[in-house]
Amino acid sequence: MENDSAALDRHTIRALFHQGRYDEAVALAIPLAQIDQLAPHPFSALLDDAVAQDRRLEYLMLLDRIGQAAAQDCRLLDLRAIILQQIGRLDEAESTVRRALVARPHHLPSINLLVSILTQAGRFEEAEAILRAQYRTLPDDPATIANLAVIMTAQNKFAEALQLYREAIAHAPTHAQIRLNHSIALLKAGYYTQGWAEHEWRLDLPGHTSLPRETALPNLTPDLDLADRHVLLTQEEGLGDTLMYLRYVPLLAERGARVTIWGAETLADMMRRVSGVERVQVGGDTPDYDYHCPFISLPRAFAATSTPFGVDVPYLTVDPAKRATWARRMQDDRLLRVGVVWAGAPRPTNPDAFMLDQRRSMPLSALAPLFRSRSATFYSLQKGPATEQLDITLPEYRRVVDWSDSLNTMDDTAALIANLDVVISVDTSVVHLAGALGKRVILMDRVNPCWRWLHDRTDSPWYPDLTIVRQSMPWQWSDVVQRVAALLRKERRK
Template sequence: MTASQSTSTTDGEALTRAENAIQAGNPKQALDILGPLPPSDAVHLAKGRAFFRSAQYAQAAIELEAASKPFGGHAITALIEEAASLRRRADLLLLIKECRRLSPQDTRLLDAYGTILMHLGRFDEADVAFRDSLRRRPNEKGTLNLLVMNLTEQGRFDEALSIMADLRRKHPEDWKIGCNTAAILNNIGRLQEAANVYRETIPLAPQEPALRLNHSIAMLKSGRMAQGWTEHEWRFGVPGHTNLPKDTLLPNISPTLNLQGKRVLVTQEEGLGDTLMYLRYIPALARTGAVVHIWGSSTLADLCRRVEGVAVVQHGGEAPAFDYHCPFISLPRAFSATPDAMGAPVPYLTADPGKASQWKKSLKADRNLRVGLVWAGGARPENTGAQMVDRQRSMPLAALAPLADVEGVTFYSLQKDDAALQCLDFPAPLVDFMPQCLDMDDTAALVSCLDLIISVDTSMVHLAGALGKPVIMMDRFNNCWRWLHEREDSPWYPQMRIVRQTRFREWSDVVTRVKALLEDAVQAQ
């Protein structure tokens, strides 16, 4: 090994130690490690991140400017998701201010500034930043895409689609533009137009996982389930999905597939709602003779143990030995050509009898219609995509105030996390037993003793639906694929009624219709 190679190896090891210190929350130690290293883009970036974590924004800006080339992306973009994970998005605005003092003409900083404002929900300010950037650098694709994203966040879909159409004309070879156009069309229910754009775009990049994944969502929303589930397997090419080997992924169930005595590891891949929805396939999987081993979250463990056919439930730890593995979201694909294409009928989940009995005793004196309320999903501010969806699916509890006028109802909060602090905003008494519900199994027992659940699109609708309880789901305008399009019912949960926004982010008409349904439920009691 030459002296230069040895130095390079030593520097690389030092960078690794500095990264470990940053991740461990010790930026001062990271800076001490980085101090003696010769300047490089990687060293400057690491120093910038460490200074940011120490809230030393002027020093961080100097390092990030040194790490940035005059072309490509600005180094500050590397901090956007990191700041989100630390719940420090707003602090990036202070850092960008320092960066702009050093490079006032750099439009990339305007793009970063607009992006952070958009993530913070300050859409009008983000709009100004993006348009200022475009005045200085007209027709910049990246900035136009950011502007489109900000427009869709405001429900200005026609403006967004106009920009995308212009981009497609100018850059017909760019599959990302076609993919984004189709995704917007699909989100707002223009399904045939979305399908046409995907048909034109997929030949440009037929092996691109992100494009094929988005296409699968459009197929599923349009009800093309069998094809959609197969296409949905492209998600494994996108970061954030299973790390288990693809060659042991569960094949499609068929008469020639022998699973007798084979251990099938079923894994949680995304949110709790997905797991609750796809647990319906576990009984059919067990009937093949497979030994079903669920590896999921602790909050669902006891519920999973009572699902017909489950042999083992594991949460945490290392991957056990298995013959095949299958993420929950791949189970519909595996059963798509069988009589169990929709899984077990509802109810396929059961509440713990002992816990349910205790709640029955507690609620025995309540002769009103017992209605559970959920007005917000899990915000997950550390996850940008999840946070942006949650802003659209959630509402303030005060928006449900008209329901309080319905007589003969006792309202029970089923809300968790920070949104539960809004309980005092409801004008009628709102019983809150949720502090006593430590996991989904506890919650299921309480839900089993209620008459009706009124909820936004969150895991609660899946829990209540799988228990066979009547559900009124208040749905956002650009709804999730699983609720299909222009449907008030659901093939997944027969006792669900969907009440969808007719205007983006406008809940008043939804609440008016839900109130009428609630009055009908009281009359029918």
Template sequence: MNSFSSPMLDQSIFDNANESLVLGDFEQAKHILSPYRHLRQNYQIMILLGIAMAGCHTPKEAAKYLCQAQQLIEKPSTHCCCELEPYLGRHYLHHLIFPVVDEAITLTPNDILLHVAKINILKHSGQFSLAVAHLKKTICAFPQHTNSLLNNLATLLYETGKYRSAYTLYKTLEDRNPNSFAVIANLAAYYNAINDVEQAFLYYRKAIFINPTLPALRLNYSLCLLKAQQYHQGWIEHEWRLKTPNHSSLPEATLMPSLTHDLDIKGKRILITQEEGLGDTLMYLRFVPELIKRGATVELWVSAVMEGLCRRLEGNPNVKVGGTTPPPFDWHCPFISLPRVLGAVPGKDGAAIPYLRAEPRKIAEWKDKLPKTNCLKIGIAWGGDPHPEDIAANSTDRKRSIPLYKLVPLLQSIKNAQFISLQMGAYAPQIHDLPASIHLFNPMDTVHDMDDTAGIIMNLDVILTVDTSVVHLAGALGKPVILMDRYDNCWRWISGQEYSPWYPNVRIIRQTRPKIWGDVIEKATSILQEMATKHQHKN
């Protein structure tokens, strides 16, 4: 087919193909794109075709298109094979990525970016030993890139919890090139992870001096400020997240400004939009009643699972569920921008705990469905959302989640307790691998939304969970929570503290070593056994 007889190429072709790839319908994407495969000077078509071919189990074809696309990009910073991860990774198809990368290496063996792509994809899929092995081979093959590859090795060591080894290597690289932006930024992240915020600030500011407009860097700096409880500056800096790719389609011109004492919002229509995870939405709902008190007409645009909880917020905001078209508004405000908006006025800390309410009918329904017992009723959640399509979120999830088998000693040893699962999603099937002697009651197969989960939680005595939406829901409902937290904790779980100002009813047990859960589980067992014993004596 020549270019004169080819179908018209417009944005809808890209949109339709991209939608099919996101859904995992690789054959459909291939069907959409095949009429345009002769357009070898269009790198976007080449990339989408490469992804479709990879999903259709044709790695040689996929590699050919992706390498063709790579040659069309001026001064690339990554290889086009990296584009495979967001699409195939979301469907847990990493095993289809590596044959494509290996075929691409056969085609262009001297492309350093391709070898780095393979290292990173191995790392992101949790194959750390293979990543290190390929990295070492790459250093031998490309000695002129030794420093940048050693920086990758340090990051690998960091990801595997070998913090001291990573630090030693970062410092060696810094000594070789004190102005290396990549090394400085990585040292900032390292110091933030070990909760040395002063050193983290020092390195973040060095990095910002070198590259002041990089959104990802400024976002990470904001998280460091928030971890140090420098909230006013942190919230302002946190707005850099809105400049990251695919964050919001609503116009920046109508983003809600920060309130001042003389800014009257009475009668203003404010659309508050959900962003990032459910846990974030649950946390920032505390700020909504303050806008309603000031006379604003507030509409919350949320997912269906949040609808009931949102409708019962103080002030009874309007609630829009799903869809792609926003209702009319004067200003829009993502949930995570609310503390920035309120930062300079009374009410800046939001509503007091509890600020969410479970539906009384749901509480009663779940009381009848849960086991009848006088034992201490302990709700348990051990995993977050893996987000396989999001590399950074997936990495965090691997650190925060605990495989259920590691909690078997806790489940077996606590007397006078009834455990009730609150786990949804990818980690829930681990229940089936428990020893027969452990009875973990699982009501979650009949849970439809957060209203159901809230109804269950209100019938429990205490919640044991990792850092996922369950801790936010239980915390906002005012229930006692024990949080088993990772070493490099999220900013909201204050470093070096057992309690957070955001949820005073949450007790934090944090790893003392990266990726090691043993002492956390031991301490949680001791606390829960003491609670169970006291509960028994009360009854």
């Protein structure tokens, strides 16, 4: 057991890390780590701070430094593997956690970490084999059962995945994360009605709506009277979700609802033009409402109606003046006009989102074969850190027009898209923006995609003019780009 002095030392180590006094933090942690080797390592408390401050490389340096004095400390090996996985050094992460498992072959957190690393690498069969062995050992453990279900879902083996989820839920019926993962499997398999109902379990997790459940918009039935009722729609997760589900707003208005959107500033102007929107608020206090509904709950509300997918595209419109401005800038371009997005928002302070973005994004260099086309002009729709890749001097990049400094909001991006013939993008909000505008879209998608793109289709029930080109191997984009290039050769000016 640690004494009060040891507990104080742990707090001091954390303060030293915040101050960048790394030598002192290491010196204090080395003897402290020996007091109780079954307790969490003193540096384990720094993991969340390193992630929240995006200081992973500094943290890794600290782990390596203290590891010189305790090379076989499995606690340090696991922490190191976690960071290596998050920054995409998957081979190193795997070898590191396997070293820990040599010393502790049955240590469940290390086993689950290895499974997570293999899953991130797209090595689903290897992850499945480990989880099946764990399942035989722990047949009644809901976490093990649910983890195996996740791997089966990743391999599109939905019958077994859903059966496993039923087993897990029988053991842990109120486990919100298991229920949410179950919903994703249902939706990915195309079982929308049940999937949307199950998806409400996300609201029991942190970071979703804090508004009271009793005033949530119920499922819409012929008996539900929305006439003159104030319905508040709220931003919940990414911009893509909002863009995707704005399609339900006109239908709420048809039922007499007075719709207020409490959302993101970058979408505000565009949302104001959606048919049926009475008011858009950005920030501030909670607007008045009779019913509230996060955007992601709208499909659940409409699931039993005659319009479960909302109104047809296009349900978004562009600012005429902005559209005309872009048209003037592009008036001399007689080639096929192609918008491109090659990376999503990295969100490094959110580990799950950070690692997902590594799987869905590609380096700009992967698109170089596209840029060799002499029949197209490419317009960058990219925002964020990935725009810096355009500064690399490659001959192919000279065919990419970069006006991203003028794309201050999604409304600006929409007006530019309106002047293009086709948009080519990885799985980002721009796919939803272009699709909602009724624009031709080619989605370059990853292995084990988001549920909304289903699993065995090259088209989408959400956006009729969208074509999905999916990886045949995890992390490999070359064949995707080749297939996109072939599609592009068939495109014509609109």
